[in-house]
Amino acid sequence: MVKTLQIISSKLNNTYWKLGQSPTSCTGFNYTIEEKKYSNVTCNCTFDANTVCHVVRIELKGLDLNKNLPKEFGDLPYLRVLDLSRNYINGSIPTSFGHLRLTNLIFGSIPDEISDISTLEELVLESNQLGGDLPSSLEKLTNLRRLMIFNLKEFTIDGNDLSGKIPYWIGNWTQLKRLYLQGTSMEGPIPSTISLLKNLSELLISYLSGPTPTTQFPNLEDMKMLKTLVMRNCSIIGRIPEYIGNIETLKLLDLSFNRLTGKIPDTFEEKGKERTKLDNIDVSYNNFTGPFIDSGFCPSRVNLVSVMHLQQEAQPFGAFRRISHAILENLRGERVHFQGQIYEKDSNDKAPSQFFVETSDKWAYSSTGVFIGKEKSSHVAKNTSSLIPEDVLIYQTARLAPISLKYYGLCLRKGHYKVRLYFAEIMFFNNHTFGSLGKRLFDISIQGTVVRNDFNIMEEVGGAGKGIYEDFNTTVDGSTLEIHLY
Numbered sequence: 097m098v099k100t101l102q103i104i105s106s107k108l109n110n111t112y113w114k115l116g117q118s119p120t121s122c123t124g125f126n127y128t129i130e131e132k133k134y135s136n137v138t139c140n141c142t143f144d145a146n147t148v149c150h151v152v153r154i155e156l157k158g159l160d161l162n163k164n165l166p167k168e169f170g171d172l173p174y175l176r177v178l179d180l181s182r183n184y185i186n187g188s189i190p191t192s193f194g195h196l197r198l199t200n201l202i203f204g205s206i207p208d209e210i211s212d213i214s215t216l217e218e219l220v221l222e223s224n225q226l227g228g229d230l231p232s233s234l235e236k237l238t239n240l241r242r243l244m245i246f247n248l249k250e251f252t253i254d255g256n257d258l259s260g261k262i263p264y265w266i267g268n269w270t271q272l273k274r275l276y277l278q279g280t281s282m283e284g285p286i287p288s289t290i291s292l293l294k295n296l297s298e299l300l301i302s303y304l305s306g307p308t309p310t311t312q313f314p315n316l317e318d319m320k321m322l323k324t325l326v327m328r329n330c331s332i333i334g335r336i337p338e339y340i341g342n343i344e345t346l347k348l349l350d351l352s353f354n355r356l357t358g359k360i361p362d363t364f365e366e367k368g369k370e371r372t373k374l375d376n377i378d379v380s381y382n383n384f385t386g387p388f389i390d391s392g393f394c395p396s397r398v399n400l401v402s403v404m405h406l407q408q409e410a411q412p413f414g415a416f417r418r419i420s421h422a423i424l425e426n427l428r429g430e431r432v433h434f435q436g437q438i439y440e441k442d443s444n445d446k447a448p449s450q451f452f453v454e455t456s457d458k459w460a461y462s463s464t465g466v467f468i469g470k471e472k473s474s475h476v477a478k479n480t481s482s483l484i485p486e487d488v489l490i491y492q493t494a495r496l497a498p499i500s501l502k503y504y505g506l507c508l509r510k511g512h513y514k515v516r517l518y519f520a521e522i523m524f525f526n527n528h529t530f531g532s533l534g535k536r537l538f539d540i541s542i543q544g545t546v547v548r549n550d551f552n553i554m555e556e557v558g559g560a561g562k563g564i565y566e567d568f569n570t571t572v573d574g575s576t577l578e579i580h581l582y
Contacts, residue, residue: 097151100171101125107166109187111157115139122149132182133158140174150174158182175417218421218491262301267292274298284331285311294318297345301489302328309356319571322346328465329353338363342427347375352464352499356382378464381500459505465498475578479522479561491520491563497581505577515542515568515579521553521560541580 106115112135114124121137138153151172162184170179170192262282266275267289275296284304292301296319310333316322318337325346332354340349341363368386371484465474473495495501521536540548547568558566570577 097122097139097149097172100168101151103168104166104222107168108156108161108163110135110156110159110161112156127151129158135159153177155179156183157217161185165190169193170196172196183264262287262304266290269293271295272511276300278302278326281305285309286314286327286330286332290312291315291318295321297321298324300326301302301330302326302333304330313356316340319343320345324348326350326466327354332356334358336361340364348466349374349376350378350464350466351382352378352380354382356384360384376466378466380462380464433539453506457506459503461495461504462500462502463495463497464500464520467498479520490518491522494520494522500580500582502578502580503581505572505579507575508570508572508577510574512569512571513577515570515577516565517568517579518563518565519551519553519556520563521557525560538581540566541570543572543578543582545570 101113104110109449112125112127122137122141125135125137128134134155134157136153136155137151140150140152141149143150145160152174153176154169155449157179157183160183161180164186164331165180165188167190169175170190173196175196242414260282262277262284264287266272266287269275270292272293273295275298280303280306286301286304290299298315299319299322310331312330312334313336314327316325317337320343322343323345325340325348328350329352332351334356336351336356336359338361340346343363356379364374364377390502450461451462467475477494477496479492523536536554537550537552539546540551548566553564554560
């Protein structure tokens with residue numbers, strides 16, 4: 097056992113294990129840096145009359161290990177849990193894993209041999225560098241309770257992300273409790289067999305790509321335990337079923353960026369109470385006809401911006417009176433003097449999916465999406481890198497939006513404007529650690545016209561912690577300027 101661990105440690109360049117000489121020793125492996133950064137090895141030493149130990153659990157979390165995944169993990173026959181999350185490990189899951197009796201596997205890409213782990217209950221492949229289609233061999237994992245594939249496009253390398261249609265055989269995973277298929281290059285429609293997953297408490301599907309046909313709202317009526325439902329940008333048409341509002345356990349609903357029509361069900365509101373049943377609702381960017389939830393009851397938890405068809409939508413800010421020639425705004429920052437100008441503060445820190453109008457009526461913003469599993473986390477990024485002195489003030493903070501962030505300049509005079517946007521990557525780093533895996537790609541749209549596709553701050557400026565600005569010319573025909581980052 098110790099020899100196998102020595103090989104694994106050497107191949108991972110792991111300096112945290114202090115390996116003993118005894119072949120049965122199971123000490124010297126546990127080390128904690130902070131909550132999400134630690135090493136833990138758990139053994140069962142009850143074999144051969146308490147004389148032999150076998151490893152049953154290995155956790156190496158957040159240690160910035162950056163080598164290939166060793167095949168020698170497959171030489172630990174009693175291993176049940178392997179967690180290598182929040183590292184920089186490369187390569188795919190070795191075929192030697194196929195004969196393990198794992199119940200939890202957190203890491204890697206997907207070889208067909210993974211289906212041989214018949215005991216597997218949890219498969220977590222978030223924030224990795226996965227590629228290709230979802231293997232049909234996964235159909236065999238009937239004991240699977242939790243599947244998380246978070247292969248966000250921002251985290252892929254050379255465009256190698258999961259593709260192909262969502263397979264019909266996911267309906268075989270009837271024990272599944274959480275299904276995350278977010279930000280991949282997978283195609284729709286959502287298969288009808290998803291209705292068989294009656295034990296789901298969390299269903300998250302977003303950004304189905306390719307020539308995705310429209311699809312009706314899938315049948316989720318038998319999912320009585322749903323707490324989180326996200327079907328964002330899935331080309332769903334038709335009405336939201338009334339039964340969605342009657343799922344008593346449902347707390348978070350995101351159906352933004354679809355083609356939904358009709359009215360928002362009355363079942364979303366609790367009668368006689370000034371609140372919705374749900375903790376957070378985002379149905380923005382659809383084609384509803386109304387009437388709508390009274391978001392005044394809970395403005396920080398309901399986002400209804402752009403929910404109407406364009407032919408029916410009134411001028412959104414007709415009630416504002418003051419006319420402005422220019423707007424200078426420090427996004428989610430304090431009021432600062434920068435390059436001879438005063439930039440107004442943006443201090444709102446309410447819930448992520450919302451529409452917010454600043455008290456001076458000069459600007460507003462709409463934010464969509466929720467950081468799943470971190471609903472109470474801050475939506476403000478704070479700079480921790482070293483910036484050149486003249487850039488320090490303007491790049492200290494930034495507003496975080498999981499999906500879409502649209503700022504509105506209000507009450508502007510008609511005419512031509514120059515829009516200057518300042519950017520700096522203050523979330524990720526330049527070194528080869530887990531913190532460097534992030535890549536922020538987003539489009540920039542001004543007045544409905546896309547001015548930059550797949551804008552990548554780090555590529556534009558040559559690394560993290562460096563500032564850059566982009567200038568764009570635009571025209572305001574009414575009185576509102578829209579700047580959309582998504």
